[in-house]
Amino acid sequence: MNVKISALHKGFGPHPVLRGVSLEVPQGTFTAVLGPSGSGKTTLLRAVAGFGRPEEGTIEIGGRVVDGDGVFVPPSRRGIGYVPQEGSLFPHLDIAANIGFGLPRGQRKARVAELLELIGMADLGHRYPHQLSGGQQQRVALVRALAPGPSLVLLDEPFSSLDAGLRASVRADVREILRDFDMTAILVTHDQDEALSMADQVVVLRDGVVVQQGAPQELYDNPADQRLARFVGDANLVIGVLAGEKVRSVLGTLPTRAVDGLDDGSRVTALVRPEQIKILPEGDGDLAGSVVSCEYFGHDTLLSITPDSDGADPLIVRTGFEGSLPVGTRVSLAVSGAVTVWPAA
Amino acid sequence: MTAALGQAPAAPSDSPTARRARRRVGDRPLLLIALSALVAAAVLLPLVFLLVQAQSSGVDTIAKLMWRRLTAQLLWNTVQLSVVVTALCAVIGTGAAWLIERTDLPGRRIWAVLVVVPMAIPDFVVSFGWASLSTWVHGFRGAVLVMTLAVYPLVYLPVAASLRNADPAQEEVSRSLGAGRLRTFWRITIGQARVAILGGCLLVVLALLAEYGAFEILGYQTFTTEIFTEFSVSFNVPAASALSLVLVALGMLVLAAESAGRVRGRISRVDRGAQRATGRHRLGWWAIPALLAMAALAALALGMPIGSAIYWWVSSTNAPFTGVSILDAALHTAAYSASAAAVTTLAALPVGVLAVRHDGRVRRLIERSTYLVMAMPGLVIALALSYFSENYGGGLWYQTAPMLVVAYSVLFFPLALVGVRASVAQAPVGLEDIARSLGQSRIKVLLRVTIPLVGPGLAAAFCLVFLSAVTELTATLILVPTGVQTLATQFWNYQQNLAYGQAAPFALAMIVIAAVPSYLLGRFFDRLPARKAQQS
Numbered sequence: 107m108n109v110k111i112s113a114l115h116k117g118f119g120p121h122p123v124l125r126g127v128s129l130e131v132p133q134g135t136f137t138a139v140l141g142p143s144g145s146g147k148t149t150l151l152r153a154v155a156g157f158g159r160p161e162e163g164t165i166e167i168g169g170r171v172v173d174g175d176g177v178f179v180p181p182s183r184r185g186i187g188y189v190p191q192e193g194s195l196f197p198h199l200d201i202a203a204n205i206g207f208g209l210p211r212g213q214r215k216a217r218v219a220e221l222l223e224l225i226g227m228a229d230l231g232h233r234y235p236h237q238l239s240g241g242q243q244q245r246v247a248l249v250r251a252l253a254p255g256p257s258l259v260l261l262d263e264p265f266s267s268l269d270a271g272l273r274a275s276v277r278a279d280v281r282e283i284l285r286d287f288d289m290t291a292i293l294v295t296h297d298q299d300e301a302l303s304m305a306d307q308v309v310v311l312r313d314g315v316v317v318q319q320g321a322p323q324e325l326y327d328n329p330a331d332q333r334l335a336r337f338v339g340d341a342n343l344v345i346g347v348l349a350g351e352k353v354r355s356v357l358g359t360l361p362t363r364a365v366d367g368l369d370d371g372s373r374v375t376a377l378v379r380p381e382q383i384k385i386l387p388e389g390d391g392d393l394a395g396s397v398v399s400c401e402y403f404g405h406d407t408l409l410s411i412t413p414d415s416d417g418a419d420p421l422i423v424r425t426g427f428e429g430s431l432p433v434g435t436r437v438s439l440a441v442s443g444a445v446t447v448w449p450a451a
Numbered sequence: 452m453t454a455a456l457g458q459a460p461a462a463p464s465d466s467p468t469a470r471r472a473r474r475r476v477g478d479r480p481l482l483l484i485a486l487s488a489l490v491a492a493a494v495l496l497p498l499v500f501l502l503v504q505a506q507s508s509g510v511d512t513i514a515k516l517m518w519r520r521l522t523a524q525l526l527w528n529t530v531q532l533s534v535v536v537t538a539l540c541a542v543i544g545t546g547a548a549w550l551i552e553r554t555d556l557p558g559r560r561i562w563a564v565l566v567v568v569p570m571a572i573p574d575f576v577v578s579f580g581w582a583s584l585s586t587w588v589h590g591f592r593g594a595v596l597v598m599t600l601a602v603y604p605l606v607y608l609p610v611a612a613s614l615r616n617a618d619p620a621q622e623e624v625s626r627s628l629g630a631g632r633l634r635t636f637w638r639i640t641i642g643q644a645r646v647a648i649l650g651g652c653l654l655v656v657l658a659l660l661a662e663y664g665a666f667e668i669l670g671y672q673t674f675t676t677e678i679f680t681e682f683s684v685s686f687n688v689p690a691a692s693a694l695s696l697v698l699v700a701l702g703m704l705v706l707a708a709e710s711a712g713r714v715r716g717r718i719s720r721v722d723r724g725a726q727r728a729t730g731r732h733r734l735g736w737w738a739i740p741a742l743l744a745m746a747a748l749a750a751l752a753l754g755m756p757i758g759s760a761i762y763w764w765v766s767s768t769n770a771p772f773t774g775v776s777i778l779d780a781a782l783h784t785a786a787y788s789a790s791a792a793a794v795t796t797l798a799a800l801p802v803g804v805l806a807v808r809h810d811g812r813v814r815r816l817i818e819r820s821t822y823l824v825m826a827m828p829g830l831v832i833a834l835a836l837s838y839f840s841e842n843y844g845g846g847l848w849y850q851t852a853p854m855l856v857v858a859y860s861v862l863f864f865p866l867a868l869v870g871v872r873a874s875v876a877q878a879p880v881g882l883e884d885i886a887r888s889l890g891q892s893r894i895k896v897l898l899r900v901t902i903p904l905v906g907p908g909l910a911a912a913f914c915l916v917f918l919s920a921v922t923e924l925t926a927t928l929i930l931v932p933t934g935v936q937t938l939a940t941q942f943w944n945y946q947q948n949l950a951y952g953q954a955a956p957f958a959l960a961m962i963v964i965a966a967v968p969s970y971l972l973g974r975f976f977d978r979l980p981a982r983k984a985q986q987s
Contacts, residue, residue, distance in 0.1 A: 156887075181888045182887045182890050187888065187889075194879070196886075196904075208891070250889070251889070254889060
């Protein structure tokens with residue numbers, strides 16, 4: 107079911123939390139709402155669920171207004187599944203009763219068995235929430251939300267309380283289950299890795315307004331501003347001068363993505379992602395420098411390299427092939443791919 | 452430029468529970484605040500009485516009544532007893548808690564029960580048990596012995612709970628930093644339990660300030676015994692209230708000192724990782740003296756009072772035991788206590804919900820003000836209620852069942868609030884939201900989620916008040932309806948007339964009636980998940 111949110115406003119006391127948020131979530135897609143804490147993302151999610159009423163704006167689910175224009179559909183009749191941060195399983199009910207909570211009595215037994223099977227916990231139905239691991243609890247919380255057949259599922263940072271190791275596997279499980287159900291889902295998170303890796307569409311919220319909305323790659327390659335560029339990943343911000351469709355900088359002359367509204371010859375800041383910089387043997391590239399620090403992760407290596415040119419900041423470089431390089435190693439650098447530019451401050 | 456890998460400079464997210472609590476600030480719960488304010492006002496009525504009384508007598512009269520040799524003597528008696536008994540209780544309570552929670556003491560489960568049961572024995576019954584058998588137990592030394600044995604569980608219970616939930620890794624870190632066993636015990640173990648020990652000591656001092664029956668039997672004069680005499684023997688209300696003013700001031704002083712000490716006692720833990728089971732210290736041969744100490748404690752605190760009551764009952768020859776009078780008294784006791792427990796729990800409900808689910812200045816003010824009742828002994832509350840009835844109600848309700856119930860409700864309000872808060876915390880708003888999103892109506896959410904979660908805690912609050920009301924003597928003596936006897940008052944009458952054989956079965960009946968709810972209570976608080984305990 108597609109979701110349409112228009113011009114949502116909400117404040118707590120004198121503090122505005124949402125200041126005119128509009129976004130659309132197409133049927134069957136997975137949308138991540140990404141933002142730092144205090145950006146209003148949880149408030150937005152709770153408004154969609156019907157737990158907190160916005161002061162202005164409308165929320166439509168599947169073409170039906172559920173909030174706004176004098177209409178308010180209570181949460182119990184919105185047909186929305188909700189998975190909160192801590193899972194929040196009912197502590198006084200066993201797992202089977204938790205999953206069957208929203209089901210009519212007659213269907214409970216068969217449907218619960220089916221769902222337990224789906225999450226690989228067929229023989230754990232009689233256990234109580236405190237007897238499960240964090241990952242198991244989250245899986246139960248998800249199928250509990252899916253059991254009554256909602257048209258939309260809301261996930262409120264459901265992975266943040268899990269260990270890093272567990273998080274990746276639970277994320278993958280959740281993504282798969284949601285795909286099986288062909289479910290429209292909205293995930294709220296402050297973790298950019300989570301948003302980029304799981305979502306079809308990412309909506310970035312900051313101080314109660316939408317900063318950018320787009321596919322994960324669009325967001326990473328072409329962020330709306332410098333703050334966002336840093337928020338979604340490591341970023342080298344390089345000063346340069348615009349020359350036609352290109353930008354001249356310490357890293358050489360680089361092709362740009364778009365220069366709309368920027369004058370030729372104006373000073374710009376260019377975004378160069380660490381993956382765009384290649385390390386070459388000394389003397390081969392456009393720019394020489396030396397390694398000042400090196401973090402080796404096995405699957406890749408994160409280097410900090412100071413270019414020889416005067417006053418240049420160290421560059422972050424991510425490389426998959428060179429392995430660990432000793433500090434002081436002389437290298438040459440080359441940039442591949444287009445860069446995003448903004449007018450320099 | 453950020454050199455950290457993969458970590459965008461996102462602000463650290465604050466704790467989910469804190470955020471959830473704050474989220475509710477927007478919608479002001481006016482009805483809840485109004486109800487809570489009403490309850491707080493009712494509960495603070497005795498304080499109003501003291502101020503009104505002081506004002507109407509005039510500052511000069513009060514000052515004259517206060518600056519007497521008697522006041523100095525009472526103050527000295529009260530202070531020296533408080534210091535000695537509190538110190539002994541702190542040592543015994545903490546020691547027993549450490550042995551039971553942190554060592555491999557044999558029979559820990561049984562000891563854990565035996566150590567707490569004395570809670571169910573009224574202080575004046577302990578006092579009777581000792582004083583009726585030995586003339587040595589008298590005056591100051593008698594008061595120290597009896598009160599220590601009667602109230603040390605007030606320290607044991609919170610300290611045991613805090614040691615159970617403490618982080619064992621801290622002891623290991625201390626040892627690894629080169630601190631010896633003894634130093635680790637002082638710096639770390641006691642440090643972890645410091646807030647709990649302080650809280651327990653607060654309860655001990657407040658119990659000592661409020662105690663009447665035990666000191667009356669032992670012939671030890673404190674503010675409370677003197678106030679009782681002034682009021683019900685000399686009918687000197689101004690003198691009684693002048694002394695009450697000092698007594699309540701002492702109580703507030705202790706409350707203030709405790710909350711000042713509590714502020715410095717914050718405990719921090721970095722991670723949110725799962726907590727390991729607490730490792731136990733091996734006692735080795737030390738188990739023998741430890742067992743002897745525990746056995747001695749159980750014999751003195753539990754064996755003596757019960758044994759003494761049984762001895763007097765069995766050896767009594769003068770009057771045949773009449774089961775009718777005890778049944779009648781037990782029914783009255785149960786009826787008053789159960790009504791008080793119900794009223795108190797209901798009254799604590801709005802305040803508890805406000806405290807757990809909402810934030811704000813009004814909430815804190817209301818909650819703090821109800822806390823002040825802890826400084827008010829039952830005697831002062833009874834005086835206040837009879838004063839208001841006489842002066843503003845034309846004697847309405849004086850020495851009637853409703854007034855006794857109101858007195859109990861005010862007196863035990865803080866107890867009920869503890870239980871109600873704990874139970875409301877069992878049902879976070881989030882769970883109700885989820886139940887709503889799963890298609891359940893408000894009524895169904897109440898029946899299927901809120902009541903099952905909150906119910907046990909409310910029952911615990913009910914039990915706590917019931918148990919305390921059954922063993923209450925002082926306020927009951929003043930307010931009990933004319934011609935009616937409760938277990939406590941009937942026991943008291945027989946005991947005053949030295950009819951020990953007839954008093955004994957009433958003492959035993961009180962112990963039996965109070966033991967059941969205290970057992971249930973122990974079970975409830977043991978079952979509270981540690982996660983909830985950390986939040987509060």
